[in-house]
Amino acid sequence: MTCIEAHSLRKTYGKSVALDGIDLKVEAGRIVGLIGPNGAGKSTALQAMLGLIPFEGRLSVLGLNPWAERDRLMADVCFIADVAVLPRWLRVSQAVDYIAGVHPRFDRAKADGFLARTMIKRTSRIRELSKGMVAQLHLALVMAVDAKLLVLDEPTLGLDILYRKQFYDTLLNDYFDGDRTIVISTHQVDEIQHILTDVVFLDRGRVLLDLSVEAVAARFTEIVSAPGHVSAARSLKPMHERQVFDRSIMIFDGVERDRLVGLGELRTPGLADLFVAMMRGAV
Amino acid sequence: MNHDITTLPWHQTFWWSVRRELWEHRAIWQAPLAVASVILAGFLISTSRLPNAMRAIETTAAAARAADPANARAFTSAAEAAVRSSNAVEAAYSFMTLGVLLCAILVVMFYALGALHGERRDRSILFWKSLPVSDLTTVLAKAFVPLAIAPALVFAIAFVAHLVMLVWSTVVLLVNGLDPGVLLSHLPFPFLWLAMARGLVILTLWYAPVIGWLLLVSVWARRAPILWAIGPLIALAVFERVAFNSTHLMATILGHLAQGAAQAFSVEAKGQVPISELADLDPMHFLGAPGLWMGLTFTAACLVLTARLRRYRDPI
Numbered sequence: 001m002t003c004i005e006a007h008s009l010r011k012t013y014g015k016s017v018a019l020d021g022i023d024l025k026v027e028a029g030r031i032v033g034l035i036g037p038n039g040a041g042k043s044t045a046l047q048a049m050l051g052l053i054p055f056e057g058r059l060s061v062l063g064l065n066p067w068a069e070r071d072r073l074m075a076d077v078c079f080i081a082d083v084a085v086l087p088r089w090l091r092v093s094q095a096v097d098y099i100a101g102v103h104p105r106f107d108r109a110k111a112d113g114f115l116a117r118t119m120i121k122r123t124s125r126i127r128e129l130s131k132g133m134v135a136q137l138h139l140a141l142v143m144a145v146d147a148k149l150l151v152l153d154e155p156t157l158g159l160d161i162l163y164r165k166q167f168y169d170t171l172l173n174d175y176f177d178g179d180r181t182i183v184i185s186t187h188q189v190d191e192i193q194h195i196l197t198d199v200v201f202l203d204r205g206r207v208l209l210d211l212s213v214e215a216v217a218a219r220f221t222e223i224v225s226a227p228g229h230v231s232a233a234r235s236l237k238p239m240h241e242r243q244v245f246d247r248s249i250m251i252f253d254g255v256e257r258d259r260l261v262g263l264g265e266l267r268t269p270g271l272a273d274l275f276v277a278m279m280r281g282a283v
Numbered sequence: 284m285n286h287d288i289t290t291l292p293w294h295q296t297f298w299w300s301v302r303r304e305l306w307e308h309r310a311i312w313q314a315p316l317a318v319a320s321v322i323l324a325g326f327l328i329s330t331s332r333l334p335n336a337m338r339a340i341e342t343t344a345a346a347a348r349a350a351d352p353a354n355a356r357a358f359t360s361a362a363e364a365a366v367r368s369s370n371a372v373e374a375a376y377s378f379m380t381l382g383v384l385l386c387a388i389l390v391v392m393f394y395a396l397g398a399l400h401g402e403r404r405d406r407s408i409l410f411w412k413s414l415p416v417s418d419l420t421t422v423l424a425k426a427f428v429p430l431a432i433a434p435a436l437v438f439a440i441a442f443v444a445h446l447v448m449l450v451w452s453t454v455v456l457l458v459n460g461l462d463p464g465v466l467l468s469h470l471p472f473p474f475l476w477l478a479m480a481r482g483l484v485i486l487t488l489w490y491a492p493v494i495g496w497l498l499l500v501s502v503w504a505r506r507a508p509i510l511w512a513i514g515p516l517i518a519l520a521v522f523e524r525v526a527f528n529s530t531h532l533m534a535t536i537l538g539h540l541a542q543g544a545a546q547a548f549s550v551e552a553k554g555q556v557p558i559s560e561l562a563d564l565d566p567m568h569f570l571g572a573p574g575l576w577m578g579l580t581f582t583a584a585c586l587v588l589t590a591r592l593r594r595y596r597d598p599i
Contacts, residue, residue, distance in 0.1 A: 052412060052597060071417035075290065079413045087307070087407035094306050101299030102416050104291050
């Protein structure tokens with residue numbers, strides 16, 4: 001089943017082009033990482049999927065047009081934009097009451113269960129909680145909704161490493177069940193790459209790369225070249241080369257591993273390195 | 284594709300949205316309650332003078348009764364004195380209503396100006412929009428607070444305050460060995476409460492366009508909504524004056540704004556004689572006022588436009 005389908009998705013703000021005709025297809029049950037530098041169009045793409053902004057082109061999320069049917073769509077979609085959007089005056093208990101009141105798929109017992117594992121007090125107002133606690137609260141609220149699609153836009157921005165790790169662990173262990181779809185955009189690529197099933201690189205409103213994690217591993221190889229083999233490796237035309245502690249690290253696109261064996265340590269490049277390599281190529 | 288999107292009944296979503304507003308804007312009930320408490324405290328102290336006032340009422344009433352109707356002048360002045368002293372007792376009750384009402388009007392105007400602006404300023408609009416609540420439901424809930432909750436609160440608070448005042452006055456009179464029946468006979472209950480309820484309904488309907496306009500401004504203005512609430516009207520009026528040498532727009536708006544009290548509290552809405560008896564409460568004159576229906580149409584247009592605009596709104 002297709003969860004998100006975009007054809008020539010385009011969005012401009014005045015003269016600046018945020019999304020320049022994106023084609024994208026996300027199947028249900030995937031965890032997709034939307035990766036790109038600032039201004040790449042990640043947030044714009046997510047906002048379009050959530051019905052927060054009008055757009056050009058075709059976009060369907062769970063079979064609905066997000067812009068025309070946001071309120072219906074939100075019965076099946078959850079999103080966390082970043083930790084700052086929960087209203088500061090709201091009490092924890094009021095947040096739970098309100099969502100239980102307006103959301104047909106919210107399970108109060110589940111939310112209570114998640115909250116019981118944290119230090120969050122029911123009577124606290126959001127403004128009294130630490131940033132990490134607000135993220136925990138938001139995640140608990142969102143996980144208590146039986147949604148088909150979860151959209152996370154920089155969900156861990158400004159959190160310390162402990163909270164960030166816990167955030168993604170909780171998400172994976174207590175929420176993801178193989179049926180739900182998750183779309184995440186973040187700068188902290190290294191922290192999410194182990195949970196992703198698919199990767200989409202965005203740059204200046206265009207899709208640079210759209211592959212499953214297996215396909216990335218099959219297509220790209222990174223070698224830490226052994227001394228004496230550097231020029232042999234270079235002759236195979238790496239897409240990118242960088243120096244770390246006097247050793248050349250090269251990334252190859254579409255070069256079979258058999259041909260690289262013996263030239264150095266072989267491995268699959270990390271997403272951050274791969275992204276940098278592709279950006280260099282695109283410049 | 285299978286869509287088993289379940290939805291909750293609309294009224295449930297609406298009521299929770301209204302409750303949400305009251306959680307956020309506690310001033311809606313706190314401020315009128317505070318004003319009522321202050322006036323009530325003042326009244327309790329003033330009742331030390333009540334026994335004397337009651338004696339004055341009885342004296343002037345007796346004088347009026349004893350005055351010879353044939354002696355027109357003496358009779359008129361005695362009757363006027365009686366009316367004055369009884370009005371002084373009644374005034375405290377009207378003053379309570381007025382104080383709570385004015386406070387609520389002020390609170391409600393600021394509420395409407397901020398209702399759709401604040402959620403964008405604190406970015407919480409992204410959270411609210413992540414829930415399955417339509418923009419129209421949200422806007423209607425936000426309009427419901429000034430147009431229904433606030434007037435009901437004014438009535439409830441003033442009504443309870445009146446009861447407290449009555450009970451306290453009765454106790455004071457009994458302690459001073461006076462008959463509370465005299466006081467009650469000079470207080471026009473339940474007429475005062477009926478007039479209050481009717482007045483609140485009329486004022487709300489009459490001034491609904493102001494609320495509609497303020498909500499529209501609050502969803503539209505990026506900053507300083509208070510300036511946007513007044514600025515465009517002045518600009519239009521100036522334009523009309525310069526371009527056509529006429530002042531219809533300003534005259535229409537100011538005329539409407541000035542007429543609310545007359546609609547609510549004067550006989551036949553003429554603004555001359557204040558209502559004083561049950562027969563004056565007939566709402567036909569009010570319902571026949573073209574200004575009412577034009578205003579309500581304008582209000583509905585504002586609310587629909589506000590809901591449309593909220594769809595495009597993101598944090599500022």
